[in-house]
Each structure stands twice: as structure tokens, then as C-alpha cells.
Amino acid sequence: MKPVxxxxxxxxxxxxxxxxxGISLEVMPGEIVTIAGTNGAGxxxxxxxxxxxxPRSRGTVMLGDTDLATLSVEDRLDCxxxxxxxxxxxxxxxxxxxxxxxVQGVKKPRERADAMYALFPALAGxxxxxxxxxxxxxxxxxxxxxxxxxxxxxxxxxxxxxALSPAxxxxxxxxxxxxxxxxxxxxxxxxxxxxxxxxxxxxxxIDQGRVAMQGAARDLLNDPKAADLFLGKHSEQT
Ligand SMILES: Nc1ncnc2c1ncn2[C@@H]1O[C@H](COP(=O)(O)OP(=O)(O)OP(=O)(O)O)[C@@H](O)[C@H]1O
Ligand SMILES: [Mg+2]
Numbered sequence: 409m410k411p412v413x414x415x416x417x418x419x420x421x422x423x424x425x426x427x428x429x430g431i432s433l434e435v436m437p438g439e440i441v442t443i444a445g446t447n448g449a450g451x452x453x454x455x456x457x458x459x460x461x462x463p464r465s466r467g468t469v470m471l472g473d474t475d476l477a478t479l480s481v482e483d484r485l486d487c488x489x490x491x492x493x494x495x496x497x498x499x500x501x502x503x504x505x506x507x508x509x510x511v512q513g514v515k516k517p518r519e520r521a522d523a524m525y526a527l528f529p530a531l532a533g534x535x536x537x538x539x540x541x542x543x544x545x546x547x548x549x550x551x552x553x554x555x556x557x558x559x560x561x562x563x564x565x566x567x568x569x570x571a572l573s574p575a576x577x578x579x580x581x582x583x584x585x586x587x588x589x590x591x592x593x594x595x596x597x598x599x600x601x602x603x604x605x606x607x608x609x610x611x612x613x614i615d616q617g618r619v620a621m622q623g624a625a626r627d628l629l630n631d632p633k634a635a636d637l638f639l640g641k642h643s644e645q646t
Contacts, residue, residue: 409436410472411435411437412435412436412561413433413470413471413562414435414468415432415433415458415467415469416432417432417466417467417468418431418467418469419464419465419466420462420465420467421453421463421465421617426465426617427450427617428450428454428457429617429618430467431450431457431614431617433454433595433619435562435594435595437593438588439588439594439608439609440585440587440593440596441594441609441612442596442597442598442601442604442610442625443455443596443612444597444598444605444614444628445613445637445638446615446638449617451597452597453617455491455564455566457469458476458564459481459489459491459564460481461481471487471488471489471562485512485513485558485560486513488560488561488562489560490556490558490560490592491555491563491564491566492552492554492564492565493551494570494597497548497551499539500538500539500540501540502538503535503536504531504534504535504537504550505536507539507550508520508524508550508554508557511558514557514558520557524553524556527553527556527583528553530545530546530549531546531549531553544571544573545576545580548568548569549580552583561591561592561593562593562595563592563595564596565596567597567598568580568584569600577600577603581603581604584596584607601613601638605628606625608625609624610622610624611624613637613638615637620637621633
């Protein structure tokens with residue numbers, strides 16, 4: 409089987425100094441893959457580099473047979489990759505419905521929005537409300553729905569559960585869990601590494617811009633060395 413997403417020796421960052429120092433990772437069709445690591449490890453930077461939001465100094469990013477490395481962000485989205493940023497992932501002053509309809513490149517936006525309301529019933533009751541007035545969990549569902557409007561083959565999620573209460577965390581991860589069944593492969597960054605690995609097939613642990621460990625999610629969950637790496641000293645997890 410060929411990977412849907414293949415990143416090889418990717419280096420880059422925000423200025424002359426590379427934050428990513430040569431990252432390689434692969435995502436196979438139908439997988440959920442977790443990227444874990446402590447604050448500042450470079451997790452968001454990897455996702456942004458895959459999306460083309462940062463300068464790249466070397467390395468390749470392949471989506472199936474398509475070389476993304478020289479494409480614009482918009483062209484990457486057109487290739488079937490979706491992205492939910494860690495922050496600023498909805499337009500706070502627009503209504504829920506407007507947030508869905510402003511997504512570019514959707515063929516039948518109204519039908520697609522209805523499909524999103526069916527998937528996220530909490531949003532259906534708030535169509536006219538400003539996204540900025542939603543609860544954290546609802547806002548995260550809206551961010552998710554915005555990315556799913558385009559029916560991406562591959563979805564990149566950057567900390568979808570950040571700042572949510574435990575019950576809401578489970579709710580969001582339940583939405584992630586079922587994505588492969590509807591044809592969407594997932595690469596997800598999570599601080600809640602244990603919960604995220606529990607719904608993943610494989611994981612990568614990033615430390616200081618490098619892949620420090622990788623393997624089957626089950627193995628990472630049982631490896632004390634992995635726990636030291638992804639828990640760091642800031643973790644809320646036990
Ligand atoms: N806009 C920026 N300009 C310059 N440096 C940045 C910028 N954003 C992040 N960095 C630096 O890049 C490094 C990696 O940051 P990144 O956001 O990828 O970490 P992260 O693993 O996602 O952390 P977190 O868990 O806190 O979200 C950090 O040292 C950070 O300070
Ligand atoms: Mg981050």
C-alpha cells in the first residue's frame with residue numbers, strides 16, 4: 409500500500425534558523441496518526457510546513473503522487489488536504505452558517521452545510537449565532553465542520569481538543585475516530601497524547617524539531633521512554 413501523505417527530510421521554520429531539522433513521516437490510507445511532543449517541540453510547525461504556510465529549506469511533501477512542495481496553500485487544499493489550525497480556526501464575527509458558506513471550493517455549499525449540521529447537531533441549533541459566542545467545544549466542532557466542507561481525503565488537525573473539558577475532549581475525539589470510515593485519513597497533533605494514541609494506529613513523537621520516536625500507537629503507549637518524551641514536565645496527564 410502506498411502512503412497518502414509522505415513527508416521526507418522536511419526542514420524549515422520561521423526565519424534563518426530551521427525549527428524543523430529533517431522530519432520524515434508517512435500516513436497510510438485510512439489511518440489515524442498522532443504527532444505528540446511537548447510544548448514548543450515543533451508539532452504545529454510540521455503541520456504548517458505540510459500545508460505550505462512556512463518557508464521550507466529542504467525535503468519533500470507528497471500527497472499520493474502529487475508533489476506539494478512548490479504548490480500554494482490554496483492548491484494544496486484543492487489536492488484534497490484539509491487543515492484545522494490550532495488557533496483562529498473560525499471567523500468569530502460571522503455566524504455559524506456564514507462560517508460554513510465562506511469556505512472556498514465547495515461545489516454545493518448549502519447541501520454540504522446541511523450534511524455538517526447532520527454530523528454536528530450542536531451546530532444546527534446555532535446557525536445564526538456568531539461563532540465568537542459559541543462554547544469552546546462548539547467552536548471546535550465548527551472548525552472541524554469548516555474543514556470537512558471540502559470533503560478532504562487527508563485531514564490535518566492541530567490540537568483539536570485544546571482547552572476543552574474532559575467530556576468535550578471525548579466528544580471531539582469520537583468525531584475524529586469515525587473519519588476513516590467515511591474516507592478521510594487523519595494526521596493529528598495532540599497534547600493529550602494518550603487519548604489521541606488510543607484512537608490512532610501509529611504515532612510520531614517530536615522533540616526539538618526531530619522525530620525522536622515512532623511506532624505503533626500501542627507500543628508508544630506502553631513505552632516509558634515515549635511517555636517521558638511526550639509528557640514532558642508540563643503534562644496534565646497521568
Ligand atoms: N511565528 C513564529 N515565529 C518564530 N518562531 C516561532 C513561531 N511560532 C512558533 N515558533 C517557534 O517554533 C518552535 C516550535 O513551535 P511549534 O508551534 O511548532 O510548537 P508546538 O510543538 O506546536 O507547541 P505547542 O504544544 O505549544 O502548540 C518553538 O520554539 C516556537 O517558539
Ligand atoms: Mg502547537
